[in-house]
Amino acid sequence: MRSEAIVGVLEKQYVTKLLEKGKRSDGRNLLDCRPIQIIPNVIKKAEGSAMVKWGDTVILAGVKAQLGTPFPDTPNDGVITVNAEISPISSPTNESGPPGPRAVELARVVDRGIRESKIIPMKDPKLCVIPGKKVWILFIDVYILDDGGNLFDAAALGAMAALANTRLKRVVIDEDLEEVTLLDEKEPLPRKGSVASLTFAKIKDTIVYDPNLLEDRGKDARFSLAITDKGIVCSMQKGESGVFTEEEFVTLLDQSSSLVTPLLEKIEESSQFPEMNEMYHFDF
Amino acid sequence: MRSEAIVGVLEKQYVTKLLEKGKRSDGRNLLDCRPIQIIPNVIKKAEGSAMVKWGDTVILAGVKAQLGTPFPDTPNDGVITVNAEISPISSPTNESGPPGPRAVELARVVDRGIRESKIIPMKDPKLCVIPGKKVWILFIDVYILDDGGNLFDAAALGAMAALANTRLKRVVIDEDLEEVTLLDEKEPLPRKGSVASLTFAKIKDTIVYDPNLLEDRGKDARFSLAITDKGIVCSMQKGESGVFTEEEFVTLLDQSSSLVTPLLEKIEESSQFPEMNEMYHFDF
Amino acid sequence: MRSEAIVGVLEKQYVTKLLEKGKRSDGRNLLDCRPIQIIPNVIKKAEGSAMVKWGDTVILAGVKAQLGTPFPDTPNDGVITVNAEISPISSPTNESGPPGPRAVELARVVDRGIRESKIIPMKDPKLCVIPGKKVWILFIDVYILDDGGNLFDAAALGAMAALANTRLKRVVIDEDLEEVTLLDEKEPLPRKGSVASLTFAKIKDTIVYDPNLLEDRGKDARFSLAITDKGIVCSMQKGESGVFTEEEFVTLLDQSSSLVTPLLEKIEESSQFPEMNEMYHFDF
Amino acid sequence: MTQDKISLLLDDGRRLDGRELHEIRPITMKSSVLDRADGSCYLTWGNNKIICAVYGPRELHPKHLAKPDRAIVRVEYRLATFSVNERKSPAPRRREYELSKLIKESLDSVLFLEKFPNGTIDVYITVLDADGGTRCAALTAASIALADAGIPMKGFITGCAVGKVADKMVVDLSDVEDKDGQGDMPVAMNYNTGEITLLQCDGEFTTDEVKEGLSLAIRAIGEVYKMQKEAVLAKYTQIEESIDDLGEEEE
Amino acid sequence: MTQDKISLLLDDGRRLDGRELHEIRPITMKSSVLDRADGSCYLTWGNNKIICAVYGPRELHPKHLAKPDRAIVRVEYRLATFSVNERKSPAPRRREYELSKLIKESLDSVLFLEKFPNGTIDVYITVLDADGGTRCAALTAASIALADAGIPMKGFITGCAVGKVADKMVVDLSDVEDKDGQGDMPVAMNYNTGEITLLQCDGEFTTDEVKEGLSLAIRAIGEVYKMQKEAVLAKYTQIEESIDDLGEEEE
């Protein structure tokens, strides 16, 4: 067995034993969340951005907007697409190259949370500029910069906060020519509410909210759900080789509404300062 | 030498010794064909499809049609393209990933047989909807599901049978706008005749028609030819590291017309029931 | 250490010791250039081409032209793009596959030399056929056929000579339809002056011009600069892990104008015979 | 709640294909359908058609990927190019990577992987015709193919999706119900132990609807599990009959 | 029979480029043209220009691909981006993969691969200018390059295409005859033994036309083979002369 594998086994034993005594490696209670900081509008070249520091996890989400043609089956809808880069910067075990299954799952879960919540009204004339011809395409890219555990919630929060701070160039339409002109003036991306993700890790028989890195590495199963400010569950994702029972899911669903509130508040807070602000800067 | 390699050597010795006595491992005569079953219209989402069971080889061919722009050098022609997937499902030695040289050769040989036979009239107004602008693009995909030998003939037969059962949506053209509308109503793909492939394997000094898996693995050389219902040779392909003499090719050409007839009959038979039919279903 | 690595070390010791005595492995003085031969118009299917034999390095550059849409940020400019293939044909150590970092650097340095020199007037109506809609796209592909050292200068010379011999089909524009017709008649690519590359290798403390293969393999640092016929430096590139001092760069800049003259002359010479000529053929 | 884009329930409260709200589509399962694979299954579920081949446990190459204490499971879930409305490129999309990962993780939980150190169990699934619920059908088929390969298992994974249509929770969504309805919720589990191995959703559900969906899914999975067991037993019955025949012949 | 799209035969029965029906285009062959390669050949065939480099037998990396009882042959046939009418992307297309495979299989038959266990012989071919019949020209060039590398061979592979133009079987199709004619039939063989290593066709041929084509091809290959032999001998003559010169100098 290679040395990392042995370290992994020992780590897991340590975390498990602590949890059997009801304790977490960082002293939190089972449903406690780590401190969260959202720093909006950090990227000048992006239409919207947010750095999220979640415990010692750091992610950076950026939104770029581009006018393009809609998909043939949704001619009156703007387009949203989420990509996640689990950069080698974030951990010694990550390799560079095209996104692996882990990054693909992360991106798709974040994507579904936003898409299914319908908080970005894709048919709004601000997004569907000329129906069937020209719509805004929003590229949301999430870079994982420091992997301290619970990437799912940090990435979802960053993507949401970046959208909440996105401003699109105003568009002038020449109906005859079917041509559009982009003005320098910007206006906020239309948005109806917000959404946040809650992730739980199951280690042996204990379930914790917001797993730290040790818990993330040692977990048997993961469960994430995205909930809107209306209390609607718009995405769920159970992952990893471990299992949950029906009762466990029911309990987690019952706990979800109180856990999601502080996250939704943080998003709204972060969107109060939509202008690029020299005060906001990375502070690692 | 790895164990598979040794098995390969022993297998080949066995097949070769049998053939030296004029016998085949499955008891057939040298020019006998294995039993063939064509099950058309098995895929509801496809415009045309056919499963072919050829001995214990199983393939599934499907046709998808899509309106698109023609190639610049053939502005008045519909487009046909063949792809073959030698799936890892079909054999323990196949790996997943983009098509390797073997799958590329298979696809291109099937493609040439159909294309060069000119049985699909690509300039027909049903295929060339608006000359220079909109034509039907026919994607023929052949999945190898169980590799029991002689993939070339099974794949060619499946592709041909899928075409013979293809029905395209009717198109209404608005000449002014250069726009087209697709109706739900379907009509058969225009077709003039049919084509089938004959494959021979040479093992040491013996040539057999329709190689089974043992013969396929042990063969020194392969020769395939595609012949139309008018008796026209529209494609030939010698493969593998072994060799043929001129005399051997001449003999094979002379044998071809009697061998191809039952295949062409099977294609016509399969096209008698063009509607999706619950009676037709895979029966492995 | 693998045997090639040992050979590499010995080779380098040999070259270095010679240079310490002021001698080069092929007997040249430090600033001598090897014999150069440009054979233009060798490829009938290309719009322009040139084979360059530079010492025992052989490269082949070809230009293909294609009408296409301009880049959105330069709607009134034709497009030029350089690609380099360091083919496995050219050396036992090259592998096939997509261009590696070495080929990418080579292509980009050649590209910058041509692009920044502005010798091809990309806004000329002969290149920008319909502003914003249709421009000529010039693909310059450089194949390295025999790597005898100093690929940078040979590739740049080949690319430049191929451009100097490029002839484009005449275009007739139908302004109303915004359509163009290509005539069979050809006319020379507009060109204002020319540009050539000078490459120096530093081996321990000695700098040589036009490194041969031994010097190229043993070099600590490389410096290339592209200079136009007006004496303008339009591209520089220092490469490899070794270093230069400011004084060394100043000296090389001072030496550059006398070294570039014979190269520019060769380019002009090669462009005197723009027609495809049976007299010109590869002579390895 | 939002309206369905098209009306997905008929006036009599039945669904577009005539099903009751909690009714599963017809399912057929057949194992040992492929001669080359170590185990295989062909499964139809409504208009879904799925083929699954299993190889292993076998040696894993390249060796540095092997685990010295257990086998790994590799799963490839693919959509055939012609299985969907618009022809799909043969290159796998992100959805196929995600589902391969989730199916692998689901199967992990019922396999005695520690019995096969350094080994791999390879599961190849191709959806030949797709009509909603393919991941659940794929997991159901994979379990049968694994059993068919004689690989020791703690139990079967069985899947069934539920969803929301016209503000009602319904069982086993078809393609059109998935696309035009209000939400999809695929579930898979080891029915015998009650261990849920896959749970996803997208759409708009209240937490009560999620709970209702879970309980509907488990009930439906129970029905599918019964068929699955029969399909596996059918094979052994066949083998027993062949052995009996053999015995008779030998007499 | 179908008509040619454009008239490919002149009134005097000659072809567009003035050739007789059974006439081969001018061919030049030169070996040892590259300093780095173990063997090489530059061949022109009408307007085709082909360069071939051979390396080996050399050790094969990665080792798990090596065969303990013989060398393998790896062939890469590529079209230069500028060798065809529309600029080709540098990434190889399916046609290039197929032809690489067929060329490799053809060369296999004349090499003593069992003499070089665990080894590889690498053949790199680039078509610099293409004008019909490149695969036959490539095989012809590869044989010379292999001989130039000093690799022991049972014989040479020599190729020549035939085809059908204006209902007549003709030898050595040009690009335009290939595109606008009725069919193309590339053939390659070991002329000395009569062993045919490559045979393809596409187009519309009667079986009699195929037979006629085969016999025309073999005759044409005989002509090309003579040139090929001379090209290889020329090198040894040169070497002998050099050795003679050396002898004289030493005296």
Added chain:
Amino acid sequence: MTQDKISLLLDDGRRLDGRELHEIRPITMKSSVLDRADGSCYLTWGNNKIICAVYGPRELHPKHLAKPDRAIVRVEYRLATFSVNERKSPAPRRREYELSKLIKESLDSVLFLEKFPNGTIDVYITVLDADGGTRCAALTAASIALADAGIPMKGFITGCAVGKVADKMVVDLSDVEDKDGQGDMPVAMNYNTGEITLLQCDGEFTTDEVKEGLSLAIRAIGEVYKMQKEAVLAKYTQIEESIDDLGEEEE
């Protein structure tokens, strides 16, 4: 000389962003910003924002790439998709490959690679926000991250671009000056030894302008080097203070 496309100098001779011709933009540097990396640096340079992580020296996999007599340096310079005007695809472009190579070669010269046979030092750089001069900023950040990882170095690599704007040589081009000006000339060096490790240019320069640019760049690099040294020292001061604190507590 050609005109700038837009006027890049104001009437008072200052630049669009108010800078003097030879003035560097504000720079901030912070090391040890990442918990997972062995060394790291976050650097802002005008509107450029760059993050760099260093791992190593560590064992190199696969082993056949390792050098028995020294470590290798692997550098990945990437632009974040949102760091530029038009969203960039996450797949690296040719420019990123070229700059990764040049940055690696620059760093090579200050590392004691022979101390770590068979090893690798991995430097990952991502430009999060780009505004001209990213390669020089990246090299500057990478040196700090390497020092932060405790990797022994002969010195630091420090970079600064110069360029030509309105026929004048200016220091530290911004994005718009790079795009609309007459030429860009990035330089990087070991300031202490005077060894220049990176020199590029594109645009139109006389040889005298190149020489002037070089000397301006070296002076600017001197200024940046001072900040760089302070940023590295700051970390050690912090550590010392912590140790002092520790000492006091122990008393």
